[in-house]
Amino acid sequence: MSAPAETRPAPVPDSPPPGPGQPRRVGAGMLDPTQLWRALPQALRKLNPVTLFRNPVMFVTEVGAALTTGIAVVHPSLFGWLITGWLWLTVVFANLAEAVAESRGKAQADSLRRTRQQTTAWRLAGWEPGAPQDAYLEEAVAASELRRGDIVSVPAGELIPGDGDVIQGAASVDESAITGESAPVIRESGGDRSAVTGGTRVLSDHLVVRITQEPGQSFLDRMITLVEGANRQKTPNELALNLLLVMLTFVFLVAVVTLQPMAIFSKDAMAAAHDTAALTSNGVTAIVLVSLLVCLIPTTIGALLSAIGIAGMDRLVQRNVLAMSGRAVEAAGDVNTLLLDKTGTITFGNRRASAFLPVGAVPMERLAQAALLSSLADETPEGRSIVEFAYEKHELTERVANGAEWVPFTAATRMSGVDLPSGQRLRKGAAASVAAWVREQGGEVPLALEATVQQVSASGGTPLAVAQSTSDGRAEVLGVVHLKDVVKPGLRERFDELRRMGIRTVMITGDNPVTAKAIAEEAGVDDFLAEATPEDKLELIKREQAGGHLIAMTGDGTNDAPALAQADVGVAMNTGTSAAKEAGNMVDLDSDPTKIIEIVEIGKQLLITRGALTTFSIANDIAKYFAILPAMFAAVYPGLDRLNIMALHSPLSAILSAVVFNAVVIVALIPLALRGVRYRPSSASALLTRNLWIYGLGGVIAPFLAIKFIDFALVQFIPGI
Known part of the structure; x- marks a missing residue:
């Protein structure tokens, strides 16, 4: 029995656009300064030592700040409190970088969460294909009560209550809440366009959907969790870099601790030589050593490392790609081989008219006009393409x-x-069918038709014949329409870019080798696999991986699932089947197969950004050495005074300037960490050279200028320092 029509509520209206102050999707471009202020409370909450312990570099900095705080309380001094304040700011700024990156994800998650309204689902108990309405019960339940395997009815105007597969019907669906794309898409039972996502709206007709999710595990739920970054796993390279930072921190910690006896001797020598208490007051020695430690350990990259990883995933989300893990994003940056499905990726997906080929002395205009009129009743994509071609070209x-x-x-x-x-x-229509029709009308089929048909077929195209019968009953063949898979414009240039990156492109198609070769040459791919079966795809990936290559591929069908699961970067289309989406480690919400090229570029940008900021972090330590070491030991070893090449005002101002720069540079680099270093396709050696010149040399020069400026400013505002 079906529920009475009046008990079904009116469709939920579309959510209004967010008003002032409400979160909306944040772009991945320049940093909005107000984001720093909004993220400050979260940064302060991250001062919890239990939270900060997962970042050893900043944990050591926090311990040092706590130690100098105690010393400043017991032995108050302006220098001690200034150092203490800037050490705490260093930790806060480091937390701020991560908090800002996470806040972008949370803003996106809030935007997505608004699409997950309290939806009523119409569950069909006892439903079977073809069963009359009185054979099953339609009951209203909360969408949260649905379980895997439940059958639900979704009429026009209502939200789809959960992820599932269409098992009956075809309808236009608005997926803008998920993809941001305003154009509706068609979802229908069977084939590769049967998957639907909870929170999307049926615009026309009616669908019967089998739920494929468990409670709390819908695609939207997983997307919100991943976008918020709560469960972001560190990648192998990130773990390796973290280990390096920990080792460097430990080495510098041991080195600074062993300097304690020398620092005491230096303090006494300075007091005797200069009769000054500048560095001889109780507790200042320990504060100076803590300052030295914090300036020596890699605080800059330690503070920004997590933000770089979060921002990389954020940039993918901004392009409507959901990465299931940071590992997948990083792997995209190391891809050596890119497998591309021909249909829908390299070509438009449907064969299109590309030429009208007259037979004999038939005028081109006559053939084009006949092809146009005879195709107006053809609703297939090929028929519509002939009409469009005739309009545009003729x-x-x-x-x-x-x-x-x-x-x-x-x-x-x-x-x-x-x-x-x-x-x-x-x-x-088909050449054989049209030839038979001409003969039935008493006409003759010219030998030129067979030659033209073979010519089109040999080039990988599909020939369609056009014929005309006049009022006197005489029929004749006018010519052939050449249909072919049209390569998307601009792909050859994109493949050239990939080649400059060192990435090999392979086209995969079920077409025969002749057609595959023609398309591959036109598109400019490096290789192709023709007449490919799911087993062939899987074998190709395994063979490439055995050779030490990382593989990326796209897919949308159930037959692509094994290959997507085997690939290092498997990008499933959101329009594809549930099996494909579960097998891949990325989902393209726009279902644009060519977006895998952007994914590779974003992965490479993440790796380059991390390398650039690591280079800068290590390089700017040089200036700190020239600031702090002469200030600490020049009294004992006068020769070290020659290293004070910045001519800093005093030992105290030198140390404080280095500590201030160490904190401020983190905030200055947050926009770069979030936006990413600009990536240009080039060889690894060229990228390394560019990295060293810009971020290596820049990391050496910039701190010298900045520390000198800070020293000058401190002397102006704190004359006695």
């Missing part, structure tokens, strides 16, 4: 009198056409 218009009888295309006749009131009849 500027034809329809000239059909009233009373024309249209002959739609059918799989049985393999032809379409029109019978005009004048008695003229036009047909377009």
Whole structure:
């Protein structure tokens, strides 16, 4: 029994756009300064030592700040409190970088969460395909109560209550809440467009959906969790870099601790030589050593490392790609081989008209006009492409009198056409079918038709013949329409870029080798695999991986699932089947197969950004050495005074300037960490050279200038330092 119609609530209206102060999706471009202020509370909460312990570099900095705080309380001094304040700011700024990166994800998650409204689901108990309405019960339940395997009915205007597969019906679905794309898409039972996502809206017709999710594990739930970054796993390279930072921190910690006796001796020597208490007051020695330690350990990259990883995933989300793990993003940056499905990725997916080929002395305009009129009743993609081609290339218009009888295309006749009131009849379709029709009308099929058909087939295209029968019953063949897989514009240039990155491109298709070769040459890919089966795809990936290559591929069908699971970067289309989405480690919400090229570029940008900031962090330590070491030991070893090449005002101002720079540089680099270093396709050696010149040399020069400026400013505002 079906529920009474009046008990079904009205469709939930679309959510209004967010008002002032409400979160909205944040771009991945320049850093909005207000984000720093909004993220400050979260940064302060991260001062919890239990939270900070997972970042050993900043944990050591916090311990040092706590130690100097105690010393400043017991032995108050302006220098002690200034150092203490800037050490705490160093920790806060480090937390701020991560908090800002996470806040972007949370803003996106809030935007997505608004699409997950309290939805009523119409569950069908006892439903079977073809069963009459009185054979099953339709009951209203909360969407949160749905379980895997439940069958739900979704009429036009209502939200789909959960992830599932369409098992009956076809409808237009609005997925803008998930993908941001305003154009609706078609979802239908069977095939590779049966998967639907909870929170999307049915715009027309009616769907019956089988739920494939468990409670709390919908695609939208997983997306919100991943976007918020709560469960972000560190990648192998990130773990390795973290280990290096820990080792460097330990080495510098041991080195600084062993300097304690020398520092005491230096303090006494300075007091005797200069009769000054600048560095001889109780507790200052320990504060100076803590300052030295914090300036020596890699605080800059330690503070920004997590933010770089979070921002990399954020940049993918901004392009409507959901990465299931940071490992997948990083792997995209190391990809050596890119497998691309021909249909929908390299070509538009449907064969399109590319040329009209007259037979004999038939004028081109006559053939084009006949092809246009005979295709108006053909609703297939090929038929529509002939109409579009005739309009665009030959500027034809329809000239059909009233009373024309249209002959739609059918799989049985393999032809379409029109019978005009004048008695003229036009047909377009498969060459064999049209040739048979011409003979039935008493006409002759010229030998030139067979030659043209073979020529089109040999080039990898599909030939369609066009014929005409006049009022006197005489039929003749006018020519051939050349249909082919049209390569998307601009792909050859993109593949050239990938080649400069050192990435090999392989096209995968089920076409015969002749067609595959023609498309591969036109697109500019490095290699192709023709007549590919799921087993062939899987074998190709395993063979490439055995050779030490990392593989990326796209797919949308169930037959792609094994290869997506085997690939290092498997990008499933959101329009694809649930099996494909579960097998891949990324999902493209826009279902644009060519986006894998952008994914590779974002992965490389993440790796380059991490390398650039690591280079800068290590390089800027040089200036700190020249600031702090002469200040600490020049009294004992006068020769060290020659290292004070910045001519800093005093030992105290030198140390404080280095500590201030160490904190401020973190905030200065947050926008770069979030936006990423600009990536240009080039060889690894060229990238390394550019890295060293810009971030290596820049990391040496910039701190010298900044520390000197800070020293000058401190002397102006704190004359006694």
